[in-house]
Amino acid sequence: MSKFPVERIRNFSIIAHIDHGKSTLADRLLELTGAIATTDKNKQVLDKLQVERERGITVKAQTASLFYKYQGQTYLLNLIDTPGHVDFSYEVSRSISACQGVLLIVDANQGIQAQTVANFYLAFEAQLTIIPVINKIDLKNADPERVEKQIEKVFDIPSEECIRISAKLGTNVEQVLQEVVKRLPPPTFKKEDPFKALVFDSNFDHYRGVVANIALFGGYLSKGDRIISAYLGKSYEVNELGLLRPDEHPTDRLYAGQVGYVIAGMKEVKEAQIGDTLYHQKHLVEALPGFKPAKAMVFAGMYPMDQSDYSALRSAVEKLTLNDSSVTVQRDSSLALGAGWRLGFLGLLHMEVFNQRLEQEYNASVIVTAPTVPYKAILSSAKLIKNRRAVQKNMVYIDDHRVMMKYLFPLNEIVVDFYDLLKSMSSGYASFDYEDAGYQAAHVIKMDILLNGKPVEELTTIVHKDRAYSAGKAMCERLQDAIPRQMFEIAVQAAIGSKVIARETIKAYKKNVLAKCYGGDVTRKMKLLKKQAEGKKKMRYIGTVQVPKDAFINVLKRKDK
Numbered sequence: 001m002s003k004f005p006v007e008r009i010r011n012f013s014i015i016a017h018i019d020h021g022k023s024t025l026a027d028r029l030l031e032l033t034g035a036i037a038t039t040d041k042n043k044q045v046l047d048k049l050q051v052e053r054e055r056g057i058t059v060k061a062q063t064a065s066l067f068y069k070y071q072g073q074t075y076l077l078n079l080i081d082t083p084g085h086v087d088f089s090y091e092v093s094r095s096i097s098a099c100q101g102v103l104l105i106v107d108a109n110q111g112i113q114a115q116t117v118a119n120f121y122l123a124f125e126a127q128l129t130i131i132p133v134i135n136k137i138d139l140k141n142a143d144p145e146r147v148e149k150q151i152e153k154v155f156d157i158p159s160e161e162c163i164r165i166s167a168k169l170g171t172n173v174e175q176v177l178q179e180v181v182k183r184l185p186p187p188t189f190k191k192e193d194p195f196k197a198l199v200f201d202s203n204f205d206h207y208r209g210v211v212a213n214i215a216l217f218g219g220y221l222s223k224g225d226r227i228i229s230a231y232l233g234k235s236y237e238v239n240e241l242g243l244l245r246p247d248e249h250p251t252d253r254l255y256a257g258q259v260g261y262v263i264a265g266m267k268e269v270k271e272a273q274i275g276d277t278l279y280h281q282k283h284l285v286e287a288l289p290g291f292k293p294a295k296a297m298v299f300a301g302m303y304p305m306d307q308s309d310y311s312a313l314r315s316a317v318e319k320l321t322l323n324d325s326s327v328t329v330q331r332d333s334s335l336a337l338g339a340g341w342r343l344g345f346l347g348l349l350h351m352e353v354f355n356q357r358l359e360q361e362y363n364a365s366v367i368v369t370a371p372t373v374p375y376k377a378i379l380s381s382a383k384l385i386k387n388r389r390a391v392q393k394n395m396v397y398i399d400d401h402r403v404m405m406k407y408l409f410p411l412n413e414i415v416v417d418f419y420d421l422l423k424s425m426s427s428g429y430a431s432f433d434y435e436d437a438g439y440q441a442a443h444v445i446k447m448d449i450l451l452n453g454k455p456v457e458e459l460t461t462i463v464h465k466d467r468a469y470s471a472g473k474a475m476c477e478r479l480q481d482a483i484p485r486q487m488f489e490i491a492v493q494a495a496i497g498s499k500v501i502a503r504e505t506i507k508a509y510k511k512n513v514l515a516k517c518y519g520g521d522v523t524r525k526m527k528l529l530k531k532q533a534e535g536k537k538k539m540r541y542i543g544t545v546q547v548p549k550d551a552f553i554n555v556l557k558r559k560d561k
């Protein structure tokens, strides 16, 4: 197979708003081309991580090479899966850079949503061929005609170009493969040129080191070749290379236009920088433009629940960041929490996914401080509009029922719960995406939260001056709900400097777990005591006050407005 004619290669991604059905369509394409068997067990094969399966979202892009027979010829279709959530749009842009075209999926019921627009522009600016696919036509409320009109109006793509499918039932999915062959151009790279490959993703494997996913922009690569990474200038010998189908299939060579993986004795993901160019030692080439590095938008401190777990947690954080180069790590320490780290994430979901992976894959128990967004120090007065201090930029009607609005928001206002709130206020109809618009001047102050006079470091936040009182009050109320009553009274206070601006009280309550089983047997008592002790492990002490671990993140999610 190796020497596959480049005219019969198609490299494409599926892009869509979250839940519009990318992974379902990807599974169908894999089944149709025989890459996986048609059983229920194979549901969402490209979503490999445990968190992805549990949360039903794609976090990391995955790749699969498919062989498809059309009019007597076999084609090699390289499908690069992309994540759908706003936090991960960085993964989308790097995936599509290895492609010549995209399938733009739009839900036949929901129509164009925020990430449909954002992803469309990523593909459009990269000058890729775009095939609009209207999915879920089997739904009772599906209105593909209306969606086609939206696509024509917003993206200027004629309705006739849309393919109507049901990824769930498999309706017209074969047509999607045919249109990929017919409409997408093959890559124009030549195997006669010097070898040049783009690293568009990389993973760390505990046994084999770094596995880099590459797209060949010229020449060919063979096992045993010596290659150089343009970024670090280091040289490596190729130990293994092959196709991803989606499992690794080793081959002897990869050619221009193909997509595959390479293992070359790289020990850290840093050595296979995403966006890096690989080339042959003997043929210096001009490096590819690379990518804008992912920018951390949300920062939080992370500390072991118990300081004696520090080294175990350090090794877990290191291993996990090897697989996710968009997390930034800095060592940090605090009087209250001991030694830990300051981590930077793309968004709150990214942060939650990271924590979940730490707990699931490394069995780590951590305390995470209130997420904050980066600020610059020179601050004066703000623009201040409405609840979230937003400034409207423009407004476009997509159709009679939908409008697309652009606002300039302080990042702080959207990072924690804006997305959830917008969804619930609009009964799930509104959608949202964002990009960085740079720093703006604002008048902000530091607010502390105290439990019986002791500051809770995790909850120290920066708030806008005009919002301090309401934010402090809301925080105290939510903490009052989140902290169970204890044997003594607890004062919950919000303070700016030494000035207390809000207070709630948690009344004392005596909970004797044994009271109910007076005279009961010993094993029952032991069980109850054990249960209580386990409950305590999930608690953190602030002075003498026990705080449940999940209270820290829950109190940040606002329920007001």
Ligand SMILES: Nc1nc2c(ncn2[C@@H]2O[C@H](COP(=O)(O)OP(=O)(O)OP(=O)(O)O)[C@@H](O)[C@H]2O)c(=O)[nH]1
Pocket: 016, 017, 018, 019, 020, 021, 022, 023, 024, 025, 056, 057, 058, 083, 084, 085, 135, 136, 137, 138, 139, 165, 166, 167, 168, 169
């Ligand atoms: N009725 C119907 N449901 C579908 C269809 N395609 C997908 N779904 C359902 O829509 C939901 C979301 O589908 P996914 O394939 O997970 O969506 P996704 O776009 O990959 O989501 P992310 O990976 O998180 O971005 C799932 O519950 C699917 O079963 C379809 O054609 N018809």
